[in-house]
Amino acid sequence: MQENLLETSILSLELLFSFDAELWDIIGVSFRVSMIAISIATLPAILIGFALAMVDFKGRWMVVALFNALMAVPTVVVGLTLYLLLSRSGPFGDLHLLFTQPAMIIGQVALAFPLLVCMSHSAFQSIDKRAWETARTLGANCCYAVITIMKEARFALLASVLAGFGRIISEVGCSMMIGGNIMSYTRNIPTAIALETSKGMFAQGIALGLVLLILALLLNFTLASIRGKGQLV
Amino acid sequence: MGVELRANNLIKRYGARELFNIEELKVQEGDSLHLSGDNGAGKTTLMKILAGLDKPCSGEVAVTPNMKSKWSTRLHPKVVYLHQTPYIFSGTVAANLAYGLKLKGLANKQIKEKVSHALAWARLEELADHSAHSLSGGEKQRLALARAWVLAPGLLFLDEPTANLDQQSVTSVADLIDKMLEGGAAVMVSSHQKNPVTELCYRQLLLSEGQVTEFGHQRKVRHHA
Amino acid sequence: MKKWITGAVTVAVLAASSAMCAAEENIIRLATTTSTYNSGLLDKLLPEFEKIHKVKVQVIAVGTGKALRMGQAGDVDVVMTHAPKSEKKFVASGYGVNPRSVMYNDFVIVGPKADPANIKGKESVTSALEGISDKNATFISRGDDSGTHKKELSLWAETAKGKLFTNYKEVGQGMGKVLQMADELEAYTITDRGTWLAYKSRMQLILLVEGDTRLFNPYQIIQINPEKHNGVNSIGAKALSDWFVSKVGQEMINDFRINNEALFYGSANADVANN
Ligand SMILES: Nc1ncnc2c1ncn2[C@@H]1O[C@H](COP(=O)(O)OP(=O)(O)OP(=O)(O)O)[C@@H](O)[C@H]1O
Ligand SMILES: [Mg+2]
Numbered sequence: 001m002q003e004n005l006l007e008t009s010i011l012s013l014e015l016l017f018s019f020d021a022e023l024w025d026i027i028g029v030s031f032r033v034s035m036i037a038i039s040i041a042t043l044p045a046i047l048i049g050f051a052l053a054m055v056d057f058k059g060r061w062m063v064v065a066l067f068n069a070l071m072a073v074p075t076v077v078v079g080l081t082l083y084l085l086l087s088r089s090g091p092f093g094d095l096h097l098l099f100t101q102p103a104m105i106i107g108q109v110a111l112a113f114p115l116l117v118c119m120s121h122s123a124f125q126s127i128d129k130r131a132w133e134t135a136r137t138l139g140a141n142c143c144y145a146v147i148t149i150m151k152e153a154r155f156a157l158l159a160s161v162l163a164g165f166g167r168i169i170s171e172v173g174c175s176m177m178i179g180g181n182i183m184s185y186t187r188n189i190p191t192a193i194a195l196e197t198s199k200g201m202f203a204q205g206i207a208l209g210l211v212l213l214i215l216a217l218l219l220n221f222t223l224a225s226i227r228g229k230g231q232l233v
Numbered sequence: 234m235g236v237e238l239r240a241n242n243l244i245k246r247y248g249a250r251e252l253f254n255i256e257e258l259k260v261q262e263g264d265s266l267h268l269s270g271d272n273g274a275g276k277t278t279l280m281k282i283l284a285g286l287d288k289p290c291s292g293e294v295a296v297t298p299n300m301k302s303k304w305s306t307r308l309h310p311k312v313v314y315l316h317q318t319p320y321i322f323s324g325t326v327a328a329n330l331a332y333g334l335k336l337k338g339l340a341n342k343q344i345k346e347k348v349s350h351a352l353a354w355a356r357l358e359e360l361a362d363h364s365a366h367s368l369s370g371g372e373k374q375r376l377a378l379a380r381a382w383v384l385a386p387g388l389l390f391l392d393e394p395t396a397n398l399d400q401q402s403v404t405s406v407a408d409l410i411d412k413m414l415e416g417g418a419a420v421m422v423s424s425h426q427k428n429p430v431t432e433l434c435y436r437q438l439l440l441s442e443g444q445v446t447e448f449g450h451q452r453k454v455r456h457h458a
Numbered sequence: 459m460k461k462w463i464t465g466a467v468t469v470a471v472l473a474a475s476s477a478m479c480a481a482e483e484n485i486i487r488l489a490t491t492t493s494t495y496n497s498g499l500l501d502k503l504l505p506e507f508e509k510i511h512k513v514k515v516q517v518i519a520v521g522t523g524k525a526l527r528m529g530q531a532g533d534v535d536v537v538m539t540h541a542p543k544s545e546k547k548f549v550a551s552g553y554g555v556n557p558r559s560v561m562y563n564d565f566v567i568v569g570p571k572a573d574p575a576n577i578k579g580k581e582s583v584t585s586a587l588e589g590i591s592d593k594n595a596t597f598i599s600r601g602d603d604s605g606t607h608k609k610e611l612s613l614w615a616e617t618a619k620g621k622l623f624t625n626y627k628e629v630g631q632g633m634g635k636v637l638q639m640a641d642e643l644e645a646y647t648i649t650d651r652g653t654w655l656a657y658k659s660r661m662q663l664i665l666l667v668e669g670d671t672r673l674f675n676p677y678q679i680i681q682i683n684p685e686k687h688n689g690v691n692s693i694g695a696k697a698l699s700d701w702f703v704s705k706v707g708q709e710m711i712n713d714f715r716i717n718n719e720a721l722f723y724g725s726a727n728a729d730v731a732n733n
Pocket of ligand 2: 278
């Protein structure tokens, strides 16, 4: 039994550094799911962000506004929508995806996607139209010109990927709803924290919280140093 | 084997405003043109359209020989446009010079050779491995010129190439254009005031009130520094 | 980062406000289990008690483990839980006083209509569970340290091979959510009858096993030892405890119905807790 904050914290550190199997299992699920999700979402989202920034088409502002709005949708609403879609009585029920890791990945892709689109859109917006024209006139075809622009915007793009990753790895509502928090399968850091807290077992909650905190610090330091580099050039 | 450009009935509008309406414009091998006109007359817009970077509202631009392969989205490889204020890619000075050469699929050795040649011409050898963004305005202009020149274009559009340059650089740009003309390339330079570069040009075009008028037609003048 | 700051502020505000509440004499804080709370029993009983005694009862619905821990920390005045072993320890270590059995309800095993483990109608709960593990049928466990979870674990402990089969899934969620998951995954689970009655109309699951005495679930009410903590409302706690075991309280418990089915049986006189 834990008596106070200090003891709980010490216990949590012990859990972390004794490589408690259950704890690291949860961390593993978290990273695996979120890494796969972010790597699925990144490329298409960035291409859409690029198209929104560079291609002039009718109703472009509406698409931009739509993605901005989607970004503000609470994670539980995304979770609920997917739940209804994937449920046995829903349209995709036959796939038996509910309460599986693929379902969690789908949910996290859905959460990261609008954020990635919006952030990469503004990343590309900050790149001059002349960059595109210069690449083209120096002989780049459209595809290579896109790659050139991505290179020019790489710091901002990396920042958006990190932000997207930060959002999904710390997200609890959607994962809980469509993952189901099944031990050593769909239990990730945030759902485990929610569970441990509701059980009153704070040590594991704090240990997992620490992992998230360290991760948040790492992501933010990386971001800050990238931004710093961005200013140098 | 020079390049010939023909434009017919070019019209460009922004909203209700018609910027220009040009019946015919022809640029031939060895031509050197000076395009003058007031601010906002549409010089930049016209040159971008001629270079294929912008679309006219109607009319067409044809470049012969047409070197476009069927599925490629590349612009004409012999036509290069240089911005009024050039865009410099992030990366080193040398990487900027190599950009177009790599796209041509040249061997590494050839690229290296051409890059060092271009560095020498632009007097940027010492800065070869520096970040190109740290160059001064004039150095950037020279870098951009060298980046276009190194591709050996058949038709080069220079939008205000000398605005930022010191005397020595203006002279070397003039030299460059001279050499290119000798090699059979055509050059179009936009500028509102006369300078050694525009003096090289034997065709004088004026863009004003939506029309291009050709008023001077000198004989080819060789400029000697 | 923002989340952490917000979290810290929330905790501080909660702590401050609960300290203020503690100062008020006419508030009784009752920690109980989510399943009790969700049944709606307290919503029916407590207003009656509040009217007679002119007090306000704040119900904090958490898992049994947490409820007892809150009692241990002096965060509440009285707890009502259903985990006899933990309760015994709780009282033995002096955190709680005057444990009284209030009522009991029972657990049932529910599962898919197809019943792949063929346990329908079994009288012995252990043989039903053994059937499930032998067939490696999917079984959803609460896994949240709740009274129901503890009950389930003690039942598995009585089986020959225990719960070591691959389709045993611990999900760490509330009873309602567990039923939903079992419904989606066509799995078996153990549930208290109250939650089952509340959910069954929306489910394709059916009730398979009931009636084994080992499935009974005794509730105790325990007052928090005022000697351990300052500011515990021991008078209020005693009044609430007394009222639950009084004739009126017991009758109201027996009369409580969901969908015309009785859920709880008063046990103030028969000591079911020591089963
Ligand atoms: N995308 C656009 N939308 C609306 N108007 C535009 C757009 N691009 C250019 N214009 C307008 O077209 C006119 C011509 O622009 P352009 O850049 O071609 O002028 P310019 O002759 O190069 O002038 P300067 O000597 O200042 O370089 C300007 O009045 C400008 O406002
Ligand atoms: Mg201009």
